[in-house]
Amino acid sequence: xxxxxxxxxxxxxxxxxxxxxxxxxxxxxxxxxxxxxxxxxxxxxxxxxxxxxxxxxxxxxxxxxxxxxxxxxxxxxxxxxxxxxxxxxxxxxxxxxxxxxxxxxxxxxxxxxxxxxxxxxxxxxxxxxxxxxxxxxxxxxxxxxxxxxxxxxxxxxxxxxxxxxxxxxxxxxxxxxxxxxxxxxxxxxxxxxxxxxxxxxxxxxxxxxxxxxxxxxxxxxxxxxxxxxxxxxxxxxxxxxxxxxxxxxxxxxxxxxxxxxxxxxxxxxxxxxxxxxxxxxxxxxxxxxxxxxxxxxxxxxxxxxxxxxxxxxxxxxxxxxxxxxxxxxxxxxxxxxxxxxxxxxxxxxxxxxxxxxxxxxxxxxxxxxxxxxxxxxxxxxxxxxxxxxxxxxxxxxxxxxxxxxxxxxxxxxxxxxxxxxxxxxxxxxxxxxxxxxxxxxxxxxxxxxxxxxxxxxxxxxxxxxxxxxxxxxxxxxxxxxxxxxxxx
Amino acid sequence: xxxxxxxxxxxxxxxxxxxxxxxxxxxxxxxxxxxxxxxxxxxxxxxxxxxxxxxxxxxxxxxxxxxxxxxxxxxxxxxxxxxxxxxxxxxxxxxxxxxxxxxxxxxxxxxxxxxxxxxxxxxxxxxxxxxxxxxxxxxxxxxxxxxxxxxxxxxxxxxxxxxxxxxxxxxxxxxxxxxxxxxxxxxxxxxxxxxxxxxxxxxxxxxxxxxxxxxxxxxxxxxxxxxxxxxxxxxxxxxxxxxxxxxxxxxxxxxxxxxxxxxxxxxxxxxxxxxxxxxxxxxxxxxxxxxxxxxxxxxxxxxxxxxxxxxxxxxxxxxxxxxxxxxxxxxxxxxxxxxxxxxxxxxxxxxxxxxxxxxxxxxxxxxxxxxxxxxxxxxxxxxxxxxxxxxxxxxxxxxxxxxxxxxxxxxxxxxxxxxxxxxxxxxxxxxxxxxxxxxxxxxxxxxxxxxxxxxxxxxxxxxxxxxxxxxxxxxxxxxxxxxxxxxxxxxxxxxxxxxxx
Numbered sequence: 005x006x007x008x009x010x011x012x013x014x015x016x017x018x019x020x021x022x023x024x025x026x027x028x029x030x031x032x033x034x035x036x037x038x039x040x041x042x043x044x045x046x047x048x049x050x051x052x053x054x055x056x057x058x059x060x061x062x063x064x065x066x067x068x069x070x071x072x073x074x075x076x077x078x079x080x081x082x083x084x085x086x087x088x089x090x091x092x093x094x095x096x097x098x099x100x101x102x103x104x105x106x107x108x109x110x111x112x113x114x115x116x117x118x119x120x121x122x123x124x125x126x127x128x129x130x131x132x133x134x135x136x137x138x139x140x141x142x143x144x145x146x147x148x149x150x151x152x153x154x155x156x157x158x159x160x161x162x163x164x165x166x167x168x169x170x171x172x173x174x175x176x177x178x179x180x181x182x183x184x185x186x187x188x189x190x191x192x193x194x195x196x197x198x199x200x201x202x203x204x205x206x207x208x209x210x211x212x213x214x215x216x217x218x219x220x221x222x223x224x225x226x227x228x229x230x231x232x233x234x235x236x237x238x239x240x241x242x243x244x245x246x247x248x249x250x251x252x253x254x255x256x257x258x259x260x261x262x263x264x265x266x267x268x269x270x271x272x273x274x275x276x277x278x279x280x281x282x283x284x285x286x287x288x289x290x291x292x293x294x295x296x297x298x299x300x301x302x303x304x305x306x307x308x309x310x311x312x313x314x315x316x317x318x319x320x321x322x323x324x325x326x327x328x329x330x331x332x333x334x335x336x337x338x339x340x341x342x343x344x345x346x347x348x349x350x351x352x353x354x355x356x357x358x359x360x361x362x363x364x365x366x367x368x369x370x371x372x373x374x375x376x377x378x379x380x381x382x383x384x385x386x387x388x389x390x391x392x393x394x395x396x397x398x399x400x401x402x403x404x405x406x407x408x409x410x411x412x413x414x415x416x417x418x419x420x421x422x423x424x425x426x427x428x429x430x431x432x433x434x435x436x437x438x439x440x441x442x443x444x445x446x447x448x449x450x451x452x453x454x455x456x457x458x459x460x461x462x463x464x465x466x467x468x469x470x471x472x473x474x475x476x477x478x479x480x481x482x483x484x485x486x487x488x489x490x491x492x
Numbered sequence: 493x494x495x496x497x498x499x500x501x502x503x504x505x506x507x508x509x510x511x512x513x514x515x516x517x518x519x520x521x522x523x524x525x526x527x528x529x530x531x532x533x534x535x536x537x538x539x540x541x542x543x544x545x546x547x548x549x550x551x552x553x554x555x556x557x558x559x560x561x562x563x564x565x566x567x568x569x570x571x572x573x574x575x576x577x578x579x580x581x582x583x584x585x586x587x588x589x590x591x592x593x594x595x596x597x598x599x600x601x602x603x604x605x606x607x608x609x610x611x612x613x614x615x616x617x618x619x620x621x622x623x624x625x626x627x628x629x630x631x632x633x634x635x636x637x638x639x640x641x642x643x644x645x646x647x648x649x650x651x652x653x654x655x656x657x658x659x660x661x662x663x664x665x666x667x668x669x670x671x672x673x674x675x676x677x678x679x680x681x682x683x684x685x686x687x688x689x690x691x692x693x694x695x696x697x698x699x700x701x702x703x704x705x706x707x708x709x710x711x712x713x714x715x716x717x718x719x720x721x722x723x724x725x726x727x728x729x730x731x732x733x734x735x736x737x738x739x740x741x742x743x744x745x746x747x748x749x750x751x752x753x754x755x756x757x758x759x760x761x762x763x764x765x766x767x768x769x770x771x772x773x774x775x776x777x778x779x780x781x782x783x784x785x786x787x788x789x790x791x792x793x794x795x796x797x798x799x800x801x802x803x804x805x806x807x808x809x810x811x812x813x814x815x816x817x818x819x820x821x822x823x824x825x826x827x828x829x830x831x832x833x834x835x836x837x838x839x840x841x842x843x844x845x846x847x848x849x850x851x852x853x854x855x856x857x858x859x860x861x862x863x864x865x866x867x868x869x870x871x872x873x874x875x876x877x878x879x880x881x882x883x884x885x886x887x888x889x890x891x892x893x894x895x896x897x898x899x900x901x902x903x904x905x906x907x908x909x910x911x912x913x914x915x916x917x918x919x920x921x922x923x924x925x926x927x928x929x930x931x932x933x934x935x936x937x938x939x940x941x942x943x944x945x946x947x948x949x950x951x952x953x954x955x956x957x958x959x960x961x962x963x964x965x966x967x968x969x970x971x972x973x974x975x976x977x978x979x980x981x982x983x984x985x986x987x988x989x990x991x992x993x
Binding site: 087093095100103105106107109204205206207208209211212213239240241242243319320322323325326327329331332333342346366369370371374378 | 550553554555556557558559560561562589591593595598599600601652779781782783786787788789
């Protein structure tokens with residue numbers, strides 16, 4: 005087995021025991037990338053030289069045994085909407101051109117201090133807007149389990165890189181499901197923390213009130229380790245919480261006996277793929293077998309979540325993306341005057357889906373429409389939050405499917421934005437409510453494509469989610485399965 | 493139906509229209525740059541006059557991924573201004589994004605306030621010609637300034653300097669309570685003095701740290717409805733405000749009197765041509781798409797903090813003025829001038845403590861000292877520290893006059909000699925031999941000398957022409973180099989003239 009197939013905790017153990025070096029581990033990852041990424045296309049930018057240099061420094065520290073950080077010397081992939089000082093950051097958009105950031109995102113800085121190695125920047129839907137990674141301005145990424153299928157999105161590159169062993173673990177961002185849905189599609193673990201748990205500073209903003217950074221990993225323990233490293237208050241992000249960060253990896257082994265698991269009927273509806281429903285119900289039964297108590301809960305405002313999300317998220321995006329005007333950095337079209345410069349730069353620089361959302365959001369905020377759309381959406385958002393508050397009076401976690409279907413075919417939904425938006429019906433409410441949620445593998449469909457289940461927690465209770473996920477993972481073997489990557 | 497429309501219906505009767513008397517209705521919107529050391533949402537310096545784009549960072553230049561962090565000092569300054577103008581301070585306040593495209597606005601939106609500003613419902617009492625007028629304030633809110641576009645005449649490019657982008661501003665909006673340009677000017681001066689007393693703004697209109705937009709309409713005298721509102725921008729001096737208002741009020745009255753119609757629009761004041769020009773009409777006005785900034789949590793201001801700030805407020809111009817007239821028996825005019833600046837009022841009180849002749853000190857300060865401050869452009873500083881003559885020295889000078897050591901005339905010479913010198917008035921007087929001569933013997937000798945030299949004038953006086961008395965005094969002062977005690981000179985001269993008659 006290639007070293008690239010290791011998890012963070014497995015590789016970390018070998019590194020600290022000096023069975024392997026970080027340079028060997030990093031080289032193995034790049035060898036794997038060489039073998040498979042021409043088909044998967046998970047990466048937009050590779051940083052091999054810098055990564056090997058970081059690995060050498062990590063090895064020196066490991067030799068001196070200076071720092072026992074679990075991430076020391078571990079190759080990680082970053083979604084290409086994390087700002088990395090000196091390393092091109094595109095957000096999968098032409099409008100950023102060859103943008104070289106002058107600073108590191110807070111999360112990147114934390115990982116650097118922990119001694120992590122960065123393999124490169126992974127593909128995404130442009131500005132994280134999409135559920136298939138097909139909205140990348142450069143190329144689509146393919147699902148390692150089936151190259152005709154999408155890897156999910158928007159963190160499709162990160163999910164595919166983890167599934168294909170093109171990195172040890174990765175970071176993504178999740179605004180409406182962009183970590184969890186690709187994690188489900190690619191059969192890996194993806195965690196979206198509570199809004200405010202992880203700093204957003206240096207993440208290219210899509211929808212500021214929902215964007216969150218989180219890990220995509222090969223197992224639950226890795227997700228806990230990575231969250232520990234990136235969570236915490238950041239003075240540069242006023243919306244980050246100043247609560248202490250628990251040692252998530254140390255509570256994983258506690259049993260789930262007596263924990264109350266809520267199951268919302270609104271998440272099991274006609275039209276969803278039957279095997280997805282079955283796999284999720286089987287998973288819930290497995291938790292019950294371990295002593296968890298199953299509770300029916302209601303989330304009646306669920307049906308409005310997609311509509312609310314596409315008003316709030318697009319309104320914020322229309323404003324967040326105004327800075328891409330061709331003036332200070334990024335793409336600038338040749339034009340005759342100021343207005344033409346704005347118009348042509350933005351017309352040529354942004355892709356169709358991004359422009360669609362800018363227009364939707366601009367409309368929702370316009371004078372005369374604000375009350376009917378934006379304000380109304382915010383009110384319903386409050387009701388959706390209340391749904392969860394009520395439900396969590398009766399349970400400790402809520403378990404649902406992550407997505408209504410397994411990975412669909414490339415091109416299948418790209419012409420039909422509404423169908424595409426429905427890929428996120430199970431994940432979107434969680435962002436609107438600001439809650440933490442994790443997706444982990446719970447089976448395969450008839451085509452051998454992974455199925456994901458979602459565990460939703462109370463605000464800042466990532467520890468319980470991870471504990472439930474870990475208990476389930478220990479009882480099953482889904483996470484051990486690896487895709488056999490076909491020849492192109 | 494507004495007044496514009498009703499007037500148009502009677503446009504065919506110019507006589508009745510032209511006889512109508514109009515009343516201007518004015519509201520002012522002031523942007524005051526706050527004297528914080530760093531910008532409102534990042535740590536960059538607010539220092540004025542650095543080379544272009546020196547005071548910038550990824551946050552204030554709108555790089556991808558950056559987030560704003562509110563400078564607490566800005567909130568404190570806003571609360572200070574709100575308390576000093578009798579506003580209600582909101583317990584919870586929201587920062588909002590104002591969206592529009594312009595190269596001097598790096599994020600494509602300005603972080604400002606829309607609903608729920610920090611301060612609402614205040615007022616300022618403005619004193620004018622002895623009467624007090626209460627001007628209501630709608631709101632005071634905080635926001636970030638934009639950068640500056642520089643249009644380079646040598647190339648066809650425009651340059652952008654973002655040093656000012658993110659400098660904190662207060663926007664202070666008055667109700668349309670002002671009825672003349674003079675009232676508008678008095679309101680602005682009063683507001684500026686308050687902000688200067690608080691130490692939150694240097695009030696420099698020329699450098700743009702105290703800017704003003706005016707909303708003005710006119711309506712028939714006695715009417716209760718408002719006319720068509722015109723906004724005037726680019727008013728960057730007190731003179732500009734008053735001239736632009738004069739021009740605009742006349743223009744509006746002329747238009748309406750001629751049976752014309754006014755459209756709601758924004759007009760720009762052109763200082764060189766002395767006229768307002770149409771900038772954009774309401775139809776083409778921006779839709780700023782305000783919404784609460786999701787990057788900043790709602791601002792909570794607790795009662796204790798407000799109480800702390802209230803307790804630390806300095807004495808404000810109005811109460812200091814009242815105290816000056818009462819405690820120092822100064823005329824209202826003097827009190828007004830002395831308290832128009834906190835540093836000047838402090839200077840005055842320091843001098844009074846050393847020598848208690850308030851009126852004489854006031855005369856020196858508003859006369860000779862003010863002239864020097866203006867000449868040295870020291871009046872442009874928020875707080876003068878390098879006074880051309882210290883309060884102590886000025887007090888000593890007045891004391892020497894009052895003790896008849898020097899004459900008022902000689903004192904002017906001594907004052908000039910003290911400017912930028914390290915010497916006390918006593919030292920200058922004795923070094924230059926400027927002490928007043930009051931000794932009768934020596935004055936008598938000078939009088940005799942002058943009488944002997946001017947027999948013709950002496951004869952004229954004695955034959956009843958008293959006008960030559962002044963001439964003779966002048967001659968004596970000349971002979972004594974101005975040092976003779978004028979009172980003594982008068983006495984002795986009169987004595988000698990009548991004795992010889």
